[in-house]
Amino acid sequence: xxxxxxxxxxxxxxxxxxxxxxxxxxxxxxxxxxxxxxxxxxxxxxxxxxxxxxxxxxxxxxxxxxxxxxxxxxxxxxxxxxxxxxxxxxxxxxxxxxxxxxxxxxxxxxxxxxxxxxxxxxxxxxxxxxxxxxxxxxxxxxxxxxxxxxxxxxxxxxxxxxxx
Ligand code: HEC
Numbered sequence: 001x002x003x004x005x006x007x008x009x010x011x012x013x014x015x016x017x018x019x020x021x022x023x024x025x026x027x028x029x030x031x032x033x034x035x036x037x038x039x040x041x042x043x044x045x046x047x048x049x050x051x052x053x054x055x056x057x058x059x060x061x062x063x064x065x066x067x068x069x070x071x072x073x074x075x076x077x078x079x080x081x082x083x084x085x086x087x088x089x090x091x092x093x094x095x096x097x098x099x100x101x102x103x104x105x106x107x108x109x110x111x112x113x114x115x116x117x118x119x120x121x122x123x124x125x126x127x128x129x130x131x132x133x134x135x136x137x138x139x140x141x142x143x144x145x146x147x148x149x150x151x152x153x154x155x156x157x158x159x160x161x162x163x164x
Pocket of ligand 1 (some may be wrong): 025030053054056057058059060061068072073075078082083084085086090091093095105110114137138139140141142146153
């Protein structure tokens, strides 16, 4: 009788543990699914908001499969592209020099560039030991300080990058 009680108790304990594990796994699965879904959604929203922000860039830039250079170079495929290399665009010497000295645009670098393009290019060249080339100024006479706006516009631009 005592042995039976013991077995029942053990069995009860084991079943309860299985239940706890199963429940927490379920919670985790729900949480994981939700995270993935909301993550995807957040990104889509960023790009949609970024399209609105990009209207400011459109004073000078175009983007998309048929985009041509305008006041500024076409930005299709800008992420992953060497700075100053849009075909047929007459860049300022400083923008071109940065590219020739290793500037390849990434999301992070455009993030750092937008608040002050001229300062960014000067610092880039100076850090590369090319202070002599860090002269004159970029033709990109536009600054975007707002962090969220920069994130959103980059999410939008990223949709047109080569790797996609
Ligand atoms: C008033 C016009 C103007 C506006 C507005 C403008 N840009 Fe530019 N942008 C330029 C010009 C001109 C260049 C070329 C710079 C040079 O040759 O020095 C340029 C260059 C760039 C480059 C480097 C391109 C390359 O091939 O190396 C990036 C990236 C860029 N702009 C992003 C943006 C984004 C994003 C916005 C909007 C948030 C924006 N620009 C708004 C005129 C503008």
